[in-house]
Amino acid sequence: MRRSAPERRGKAMGIVMGTFSVAAVAAIPFGLELAERGTWCTPFYAISILGFIVFWFILQFTPSMKEHLKGEHRPLALARLLSDRKFLRAFIMMATAMISSYAIIPNISAYYQLNLGYPRSSLGFLYLVGGVFSLILIQIGGRASDKIGPIPTNILGTLLLVIFLYDGFMHQPASSLLVVFIMFMGMVCFRNVSATTEASKLPKPHERAAFMSLFSSTQHLGNGIGALLASAILSTGQDGALVNMEWVGLLSIVMALFQPLLLIKIRQGNTTQNEPVTA
Template sequence: MDIKASLNAPSEQVIILLMVLVQFINMVDYMMVMPLGPDFAKALSIPVHEAGFIGGVYTFAAACMALLLANRLDRVDRRLALLCCLAGLAISTFLATLATGFYSLIAARVAAGLFGGPAASLAMAIVIDHVPDERRGKAMALLMSAFPTAAVIGVPLGLEMAHWFNWQAPFYLVSVSTLFVMILIFWILPPQSAHLAAARKTPPFKMTTALTDPIMRQGLSITGTAIFASFLFIPHLSPYIQFNLGYPREEIGTLYMIGGLATYIIMHVTGRLVDRLGPVSITWLAAAGSLTIIFTGFMPPALWPVIVTFAGFMACNAMRNVAVQTTNSRIPAPQQRAGYMATQSAVRHLVSGFAVAISTLILTTNETGALEHMTSVAWLSVILTIMLPWQVSRLHRSLTLRKQQQTEKRALAT
């Protein structure tokens, strides 16, 4: 054992913080494209209702790369793989600033997705490696807090930079920030190769495992349902708020900041509640809140102020995702974590991209720029929102039974 390395090993909290930074950069890189849609659509002569495809291609590219690497991520040092992915993300995000039209911007976002997807999976696997089950809910909430933090800090800053300078400015900022995070990881995080020892005794993750293991299939299923319900709305929030609800463009950054703050608070409360009460009850609570927001904010007439609809949507979505991700984190063994998380990421990106495509095909833009047929999108989300708690309950029962069986086997062995 390397005593010096052991003494200098970063704490659990430091490791989580580093991975939160990775997720933050990834989330800003992805999230800022959606609210910036009206800006680069105008600059590059892209129809507003087609701007959602710019976000959608990122998700499909991330899914494809995650599927290609799922069988290999558990066979290498997670730290080295993460640094390679972040380097690719920095370069591809910079290339977006050179776009001159719809197709060149699409190409740059495809490249970003190829590296961003595996980076998120590796960050998740590293956190799961270092955090035991009894603190997993809180850890997942911290890791997923990158989303509201991006909404509070990253997206508003990107919107303001685009307003002050041009639409390329936020992409410059993300590229430089990614390089900074790479330096921190190289300097602080030791090699992450403990899972390789377990892989010598038990085979690492294979894609066929996710298809044949009923618990893994259930985990991927709840991920798909949660993401589909959310991404029917997410790419279209900015134009819907501006053109349908009449919210001024200059205040969109502030709106994302307030919504992100509400999400951040709810997410950390949810993480603690999941550890205490379990994910099933939290998923039912999130479903009730989501249905309320959908019926009162996305079906005419809108009954709440824009800020209530937006903040409520983001907070309920975050609550649902923490419960789903905590449940999923308990499924794979150590030598299967990166591969399973990559497969989950692929499902997340494929489903979100499919949801973006479906909602974009349903919606149309009228002469004022307002989105029509939002009620149809809302009803589709309602169906999925009602399905999710039942799915989580079923998976939770399967995990409990598996744990009991493993405990009985160990007792018999001793």
């Protein structure tokens, strides 16, 4: 399987990461409809069935990637990956980005319905449109990362994300709820593709699998921490509305600002070791 060249890696990473947006386009509205027609358990049964189908396709059709194992065997210690400063920056960069996102994402539906009066019947449409735009924006972000560099791309995405976090979750939104949702979801994808692309250039071939596994683990850890922190901050008012959402919005903004700062440090290390500065 041919690997993508570094100068085209943003485009390739955008295509791969776009599958998450496809999931948002298809899975969330579909899950909402399943729950509406069945019970809250129905989407979980569907996920289990689809999981087994996908697992079978992986076993049958995914090519084996063992080229990096043909060279000299080099022992790889997990502790070394976690203690290496360049890798640690990447892990923290992704963990803080996920804390920022998942402080908001699990609470959007309840906040929109209970605080802002958004109708339950329109949630499927909201996620469908948000998923489509996220899919488009993640492709644009990947190509922009290749063309103008990951740092300008990430800074632009972070600035827009912060603007719509402030507008959508720290006071009564001035923009329409659909625009806030689209821009929040879209900018999360737009900026993350540039950060992930640059982080993928850090490990050597024999380190890549272990690094990307840990990188993915930090994403999930950040997801859990973000949701946990938000649940600790939020409470429910007498009318059922979420209380303290503005503090969750502020937490999300603060965590979002770590990504461009850490990306600059990572990029400086990459360009010093491997390539001329392009951003």
